[in-house]
Amino acid sequence: MDVLDLSRWQFGITTVYHFLFVPLTIGLSAVVAGLQTAWHRTGRQEYLRLTRFWGRLFLINFAMGVVTGIVQEFQFGMNWSAYSRFVGDVFGAPLAMEGLVAFFLESTFLGLWIFGWDRLPKRVHLATIWLAAVGTTLSAYFILAANSWMQHPVGYRIHDGRAELTDIWAVLTNSTTLVTFPHVLFGAFLTVGAFVLGISAWFLLRGRDVDLFRRSARLALVVSLAAGIGVAVSGHWQAQIMTRQQPMKMAAAEALWEDETSAGFSLFAVGDVENGRNHVNLQIPYGLSLLSTDTPHGRVEGINDIQARYQALYGPGDYRPVVGLAYWSFRLMIGFGALSALLALAGLWLTRRGRVPAGRWAHRAAIAGIGLPFLANSLGWIFTEMGRQPWTVFGVMRTSAAVSPGADVTSVAITLAGFTLVYAVLAAIEVRLLLKFIRIGPHEPEADAEPAAPALAY
Known part of the structure; x- marks a missing residue:
């Protein structure tokens, strides 16, 4: 493996690991804010107990997300300095906004929420968690705006061999950002729903705080x-946006080799990448055309035709991503996400009109289902980033040109091993902390009647 491959592995590992915390942080911030609002409006102690319980888990996850996210930004200067030099004027703008506006907002008001329980008026204290949740969501938006610029560059010009920002509004309202942000946001709430449901099912399975966690489980469903x-x-x-802006990514996701009208959605394919064809392809008729163009007879471009067009446009080279990886990550992303939603639908049916599912299988299924959205999120990002290859900035800069010229195999390999080891240790710490506070559970109303203190002190 050369420096490019090792740098890609390093960034991929740290990014996927970091994004395990991001959707849970976004979702839990809103859930905690909603529960505290319910307590503020009703005065019912069960909402306060749930606020503090889920608040502790939120804080653990938030802290780990901050630690792992910092490493990513340093890599732009260490392993990808050629990229940073070329696009820093554009790419750095939304990242600066994320740090100076969004992260400042969420961290400041989260601190006030933690230490303001017995010091701030109730309404002011409630406002702090909502502002922290808003900051968390804004942070995601600015980062997605930066990433979307790599997928679909807008609002810039090339001057003296560098990309220069000409329209920050165009960057922030990129059409790719506008469809990616709600997708990521809904994915975050799917993640937190599975997380809250699974932990609630664990308590129900053991008969602890049944009334409390039955309410929590129903909300999660x-x-x-x-x-x-x-x-x-x-x-x-x-x-649909991807089909228009990055047709090669969609073609690879479907193992579609030739331009096709009334294209079917592939369920299972065995292909020959070298010769650009499929030996086996089980399809849903018209499915891909409907997905990509909103009409069953729409035309979808194929890999071979796009490759020929890109060679004429960008020069000689292989513009295909790893087709097998794009194909299966796309399918598994959809499959795990759909399975999580179906699990929620089944849970709502089983708990309708206050019913409790017979047997223990439903609770165990909910606990096992915690991992489904995490897998879907990770596979979605793998598909998004790997499907863009060989481009770092689509149509503008290839990944091979983005790596740091001074990086060497030994240093990148050592840091790759080091980051992987450190992240494994952090994962063990995260899991241990979460399990510890889950086992402790929510405190009894008698404890809640005392003056409140920082959430993690309970």
Whole structure:
């Protein structure tokens, strides 16, 4: 493996690991804010107990997300300095906004929320968690704007061999950002729904705080189903934008080799990448055309035709991503996300009219289902980034030109091993902390009647 491959592995590992925390942080911030609002409006102690319980888990996850996210930004200067030099004027703008506006907002008001329980008026304290949640969502938007610029560069010009920003509004309202943001946001709520449901099911399985966690589980089921529908709709929009802006990515996702009208959606394919064809391809008729163009007879471009066009446009080279990886990551992303939504639908049916599912299988299925959205999110990002290859900035800069000229195999390999080891240790710490506070559970109303203190002190 050369420096380019090792640098890609390093960035991929750290990015996927970091994004395990991001959707849970976004979703939990809103859930905690909603529960505290319910307590503020009703005065019912169960909402306060749930606020503090889920708030502790939110804080653990937030702290780990901050630690792992910092490493990513340093890599732009270490492994990808040629990229940073070329696009820093453009790419750095939304990242600066994220740090100076969004992260400042969420971290400041989260600190006030933690230490303001017995110091701030109730309404002011409630406002702090909502502002922290808004900051978390804004942070995601600015980062997605930066990433979307790599997928579909707008608002810039090339001057003296560098990309220069000409229109920050165009960058922030990029059509790719506008469809990616709701998809990521709904994915975050699908993730938190599965997380809350699985932990609630763990308590119900053991008969602890049954009334409390039955309420929590029902909320999680509603959130998960609504988010699952949102993920499907926003994913459809995203597929249409991707078909127009990055047709090679969509073609690779479907193992579609030639331009085709009335294209079917592939369920299972065995292909020959070298010769550009499929030996086996089980399809849903008209499915791909409907997904990509909203009409069953729409025309979708194929890999071979796009490759020929890109060679004429950009010069000699292989402009195909790893087709097998794009194909299966796309399918598994959809499959895990759909399975999570179906699990929520089944749960709502089983708990209708206050019913409790017979047997223990439903609770165990909910616990096992915690991992489904995390897998879907990770596979979605793998598809998004790997499907863009060989481009770092689509149509502007190839990944091979973005790597740091001074980086060497030894240094990148050592840091890759080091980051992987450190992240494994952090994962163990995260899991141990979460399990510890989950086992402790929510405190009894007698404890809640005392003056409140920072959430993690309970």
